[in-house]
Amino acid sequence: MTSLESSIRVQREAGTVTVTFDRPATRNGLRSQEWVHLKETLHEIDKNTDDRVVVLTGADGNFSSGAELGDSSEDLFPLAPMQIVNDACLAIRRLNKPVIAAVSGYAVGAGFNLVLSCDLAVADSTAQFSQIFIKRGMSPDFGGSWHLPQALSLHRAKEIAFFGEMLTATEARELGLINHVVEPEDLAAFVDTWAAKLKALPPIALARTKHLLNSSLESSFGAALDREAVFQEHNFTTLDTHEAISAFLEKRAPRYTGR
Template identity: 45%
Template sequence: METVAVERNDGVVTVVMSRPEKKNAGSPTMWRELAQTFREIERRSDDRVMVLTGAGGDFCSGADLEALSGDALDYMKRASQAAEALSQLTIPTIAKVDGVAVGAGWNLALGCDLVVATDRARFSQIFIRRALSLDFGGSWLLPRVVGLQKAKEIAFFGEILSAAAASELGLVTRIVGPDELDDVVESMARRLVRAPAQALSLTKQLLDAAADGGSIEAALQRENHAQANNIVGADAAEARAAFMERREAVFYRADLHSATAPA
């Protein structure tokens, strides 16, 4: 691939947007390669956690409008395919953010389950300052976290937010120093890799479904089906055995997964 690098290490797949000369701005090629990468990850049973980040000290500066050629709607559809493929991942996803995450770049981060940012990271729904409206799922993602009125304020003014300001609004999970970013994200990813994969995936899906609204009755029905699947699964059997034997449960072994991983 030209604009995306993929690294795999014992259950953690790291996706690196790599256009550092453009602060990793999204081109049609990058949107296509991201969509392709996310879809491949969803198909692979050995990918248990995804980390999304950018090369060269920045996360993503949004869409590269200089790369726009031809039909604008076709360009936007390519970006939307990447956003949709990200949203369809059933494994935990972590955005590892340094430098700028603005426009579609911020919405890429918001599309992940967790956002870990350095204290020098900067965020903005910068669209209005470019005579544009929200894209890459921002109109759906932002109000789910901060509510409609605050989402409108953020979108209407397009101000640059520090990591601390974004964190106060619930838009950043954790803030760390630049020299801590790799280690903190690696530690979080490792904990998630060692967690029971099915229960973790179902938990993610239950929370996402509940965030869309609906009744507690509907949520309870979803929970019942999910829990019934967990109870009869191998991970629950391992958890019960570990409890009885007074040891730590083992839900993931890298040697077994690497032996059965698809090509």
């Protein structure tokens, strides 16, 4: 699997890792090797203390058209292709660092659900979103059947999934499916600003916050309180929490080390 050439490009700059889907001829459709490469890249990022924020984006004016139909690059056991996709989805959710989707153009099918799987999502005014699966004789994957009912009423989620119609960036923002809409020329600068703000935060506390919020949708209020207590007790064993308190008391900017 990993011997097959992947079109994903990975660039690092000052703690920001930009992961770009780069198959413009297919509007950045993703094959098995791209899903594997994405998962492996995220696992590598998780272990690297210098990597602080991840930006997922697409080349040539589109985010991603999702999983490429007719991908027959390998002879795989019938259940394996979806497991490959699911592993990439879980890698985003379990990553101990924030992931921002920077979206232009098409984000459809698994491409749309990639956006929903990220922690934050910013789109420019050219972005279009669709749960296009039904129009290809399929049902949602990459977490779409979970994300949509969590974000919307069940009836609205079914409308979007049943009809597979395009949503504009503004419509997606109004539904709460993405955070912000900007003009195309402002997308990179906006994402850079958010990445800089995230990198200025204490990494351990930020990771804990991500996991607490993700876990809140899967368990009871009492279980959430228990997790909060455990994580808060751990925070007070870290150097970063002591640095945050010292900086506040000394009226200076904190210097976090991720320890």
